[in-house]
Amino acid sequence: MQQRPAPPHERAVTITDRRTQAPRLTAGAYGSGLYRRRIRLVRLADHHTAGELEDDFHHFRIDLHHDGATIGRARGTALRGPWTTCFDASSVIRSIEGHPIDARSSSIGDHTPARHNCTHLFDLTGLAVAHAARSDEDERIYDFEVTDRAGNPVTNRATVWRNGELALDWQLENGEIVGPAAWAGAPLRRGFIQWAEEGFEPDLAEAAIALRRVVDISMGRSGDLDRYDVADEVMKVMGPVCHTFQPDVGIHARRNKGSALVFSDLPAVLLSDMHLRDSAAQHG
16 A cells, blocks of 8 residues: 655644634535544643644644643643533643653543543643653654545555654554554454553554544544534433533533534644744743
């Protein structure tokens, strides 16, 4: 299978509403495009690590302040999210304050329950905590692509680049990894984090855990949640998987209609203005 080059990047001169840059995701668009996500982690100062995550459905930011060993302050920001309650989840992530920095992105789960958090802010924060533990890398950028599922059997491809270099390129069939051989049959649905961390070196395990997440999230391109007004209307399908879909939260969670966008042909737009928010965070 031909290897694709890493997606391009650009640096914007102003902070821009993505809804003016990318088309809205509509029903029937699935089948010939691809899902994109970009995550950027950066050391803004010795004791300040920032991260942002942006994809078709989400845009979150985390600013971690620490003393080199312990997290002092965790400030989450929702810049774009599918439900109104996604913007409230930043208060939940603060429960990691006072806990140690760890080189494993998954260590965040030792200090705060994933299902009580926004899934994507939780994942981003875990990666930022791991980045804060690194002493040899000021910036790390992950680029993800997942092609739409198609054919019989149903096949697609999931790829992640780290700092412009290919890290993983999975071939999937009926939702399971079939190649490369080292990853074939990986337990994507249960126990994957432990399996990856025990079987692969830390950087590769981190990339794999993040890629597994986007394999699932990419399926959001196949539906149209804008037809719902309140998250409670899809609770039976979703279950209590995150902050918004907790029973006492979902009844109040209104849909941010028009927030799902298509970046298939616009990879450079993703996080193109993060450096401007970095500057504001440093001087704020």
